[in-house]
Amino acid sequence: xxxxxxxxxxxxxxxxxxxxxxxxxxxxxxxxxxxxxxxxxxxxxxxxxxxxxxxxxxxxxxxxxxxxxxxxxxxxxxxxxxxxxxxxxxxxxxxxxxxxxxxxxxxxxxxxxxxxxxxxxxxxxxxxxxxxxxxxxxxxxxxxxxxxxxxxxxxxxxxxxxxxxxxxxxxxxxxxxxxxxxxxxxxxxxxxxxxxxxxxxxxxxxxxxxxxxxxxxxxxxxxxxxxxxxxxxxxxxxxxxxxxxxxxxxxxxxxxxxxxxxxxxxxxxxxxxxxxxxxxxxxxxxxxxxxxxxxxxxxxxxxx
Amino acid sequence: xxxxxxxxxxxxxxxxxxxxxxxxxxxxxxxxxxxxxxxxxxxxxxxxxxxxxxxxxxxxxxxxxxxxxxxxxxxxxxxxxxxxxxxxxxxxxxxxxxxxxxxxxxxxxxxxxxxxxxxxxxxxxxxxxxxxxxxxxxxxxxxxxxxxxxxxxxxxxxxxxxxxxxxxxxxxxxxxxxxxxxxxxxxxxxxxxxxxxxxxxxxxxxxxxxxxxxxxxxxxxxxxxxxxxxxxxxxxxxxxxxxxxxxxxxxxxxxxxxxxxxxxxxxxxxxxxxxxxxxxxxxxxxxxxxxxxxxxxxxxxxxx
Numbered sequence: 373x374x375x376x377x378x379x380x381x382x383x384x385x386x387x388x389x390x391x392x393x394x395x396x397x398x399x400x401x402x403x404x405x406x407x408x409x410x411x412x413x414x415x416x417x418x419x420x421x422x423x424x425x426x427x428x429x430x431x432x433x434x435x436x437x438x439x440x441x442x443x444x445x446x447x448x449x450x451x452x453x454x455x456x457x458x459x460x461x462x463x464x465x466x467x468x469x470x471x472x473x474x475x476x477x478x479x480x481x482x483x484x485x486x487x488x489x490x491x492x493x494x495x496x497x498x499x500x501x502x503x504x505x506x507x508x509x510x511x512x513x514x515x516x517x518x519x520x521x522x523x524x525x526x527x528x529x530x531x532x533x534x535x536x537x538x539x540x541x542x543x544x545x546x547x548x549x550x551x552x553x554x555x556x557x558x559x560x561x562x563x564x565x566x567x568x569x570x571x572x573x574x575x576x577x578x579x580x581x582x583x584x585x586x587x588x589x590x591x592x593x594x595x596x597x598x599x600x601x602x603x604x605x606x607x608x609x610x611x612x613x614x615x616x617x618x619x620x621x622x623x624x625x626x627x628x629x630x631x632x633x634x635x636x637x638x639x640x641x642x643x644x645x646x647x648x649x650x651x652x653x654x655x656x657x658x659x660x661x662x663x664x665x666x667x668x669x670x671x672x673x674x675x676x
Numbered sequence: 677x678x679x680x681x682x683x684x685x686x687x688x689x690x691x692x693x694x695x696x697x698x699x700x701x702x703x704x705x706x707x708x709x710x711x712x713x714x715x716x717x718x719x720x721x722x723x724x725x726x727x728x729x730x731x732x733x734x735x736x737x738x739x740x741x742x743x744x745x746x747x748x749x750x751x752x753x754x755x756x757x758x759x760x761x762x763x764x765x766x767x768x769x770x771x772x773x774x775x776x777x778x779x780x781x782x783x784x785x786x787x788x789x790x791x792x793x794x795x796x797x798x799x800x801x802x803x804x805x806x807x808x809x810x811x812x813x814x815x816x817x818x819x820x821x822x823x824x825x826x827x828x829x830x831x832x833x834x835x836x837x838x839x840x841x842x843x844x845x846x847x848x849x850x851x852x853x854x855x856x857x858x859x860x861x862x863x864x865x866x867x868x869x870x871x872x873x874x875x876x877x878x879x880x881x882x883x884x885x886x887x888x889x890x891x892x893x894x895x896x897x898x899x900x901x902x903x904x905x906x907x908x909x910x911x912x913x914x915x916x917x918x919x920x921x922x923x924x925x926x927x928x929x930x931x932x933x934x935x936x937x938x939x940x941x942x943x944x945x946x947x948x949x950x951x952x953x954x955x956x957x958x959x960x961x962x963x964x965x966x967x968x969x970x971x972x973x974x975x976x977x978x979x980x
Contacts, residue, residue, distance in 0.1 A: 375802050379800055382787075387796070393763075397797065414799055416799050417767070417801050418803060418812075421805075423803055459697075461718060463720045463767075463814075465724045476686075492691070493686075493690055495705070497720050497722050497812070498679050498682060499727055501724050501725075503808035504805065506769040506805060508767035508812040
């Protein structure tokens with residue numbers, strides 16, 4: 373069973389969510405209605421040594437980079453809902469190689485990014501662990517209830533857009549230094565230009581497939597139009613590597629030109645295909661299925 | 677440096693919290709004002725294999741007990757603020773010995789308790805880990821802004837009360853099966869009977885000292901009046917063992933008889949001493965300092 377399947381089964385066994393849970397688990401964030409037209413967005417994500425970063429060797433991440441990455445991953449989830457990040461809570465179980473100096477630098481890296489994006493750290497828990505380091509972060513964001521963007525809003529005919537470039541996130545260190553698309557996500561939500569959205573943590577194709585499943589649609593993608601991070605990045609890497617932390621979103625066809633014209637960011641923006649009615653899946657423009665081979669955190673691929 | 681000192685230094689380096697953060701980090705939960713006289717309570721806590729439970733051996737915890745304990749610890753933090761738990765998010769990094777069946781049972785144990793106390797699981801993240809299992813949970817609770825109870829509200833002359841009995845929580849398995857004092861905490865908060873409160877996770881004396889520090893008071897305690905879990909439990913164990921998950925709280929002297937008369941729970945209730953002006957610390961009734969030797973998660977004692 374993979375992570376999506378495990379979580380889907382788990383969430384299916386839960387009692388019905390209370391009425392103030394407007395977006396149940398299964399999206400990038402859950403959303404809770406706190407009144408006044410305002411939703412709180414909540415999500416949790418973690419970094420595990422030798423899964424999400426290397427603790428030693430030539431590609432070793434510094435403690436500050438690990439702390440930064442932990443927050444940045446969560447910011448990306450809030451961005452994918454069109455929200456603004458507000459608060460975070462962090463829990464760390466630190467392994468033998470991660471003493472007081474390491475823990476200090478880890479939190480410094482996290483707090484430096486938190487300050488940049490206006491997020492307040494409001495809770496923490498620390499433990500030492502005889503095993504490797506694991507840290508988790510819960511992010512709390514805010515979004516107007518009319519502005520929230522889910523995975524399930526795409527319609528047949530909608531264009532499929534992406535921010536940024538893809539692939540080789542590990543080799544290039546992008547996975548440690550990426551700038552989460554907070555401003556872009558909030559802008560798309562507030563303008564109503566994204567009808568469905570997700571961030572790419574586990575690979576463009578896998579996260580696009582999640583968008584398809586949530587919206588009950590098929591996606592036609594022109595693979596050769598996917599922008600690649602480096603000249604050496606192969607098409608397979610761009611489609612499957614993961615850790616890009618870009619936004620994928622559905623745009624009403626009439627809004628495509630508006631989006632292109634009004635986009636106020638330097639972040640690259642590309643239309644890569646379109647949604648159509650049909651079995652959830654990703655096909656090329658000739659209708660051939662594209663094999664989805666993204667990163668699954670339970671049945672882990674090689675690499676980080 | 678111990679956990680309290682590390683977190684205190686960390687929180688001291690943070691930028692000023694935004695205005696809607698009514699209780700900053702450092703209490704059992706942080707509290708965020710969401711309007712309408714309502715605060716959201718947020719806290720995070722974790723369980724680490726061989727720190728918070730044994731994965732093997734005669735005292736091994738089942739997967740379900742581990743999941744249950746993770747939620748129960750967090751419920752205890754909401755209880756200590758006088759709040760009602762509402763939502764939770766869980767992140768697990770599961771070690772080699774913890775496959776799909778273990779993960780399933782872990783979540784079942786957690787969800788069974790969540791259902792009992794009306795908490796909705798609204799987010800999760802899963803990863804495998806080459807090292808031992810670590811799981812964290814963020815709890816979201818609610819409390820009226822007039823009913824929230826902090827660590828810092830005790831006044832000189834206030835009585836020092838405790839729910840339950842103390843010591844031997846590991847040996848007896850109490851640490852896996854305790855019933856968090858949700859109803860008691862919410863009742864104390866709603867009646868205004870607790871002026872300051874904390875839950876005992878790290879030992880009666882250590883958590884009492886935290887109450888003293890937050891309130892800027894000294895505590896006089898009659899050690900022999902501390903109720904012990906078993907006939908074999910020594911006084912030192914009752915004062916220092918930790919993992920009791922009982923509530924310690926300060927009561928206005930005039931409210932002592934009201935509390936005793938109106939207490940609607942079967943949970944034992946004892947007055948163990950009183951607060952007075954003076955350097956934060958715990959002394960016996962003759963004025964002799966009681967050595968605080970509770971559990972610190974960074975400089976770990978032996979045992980779990």
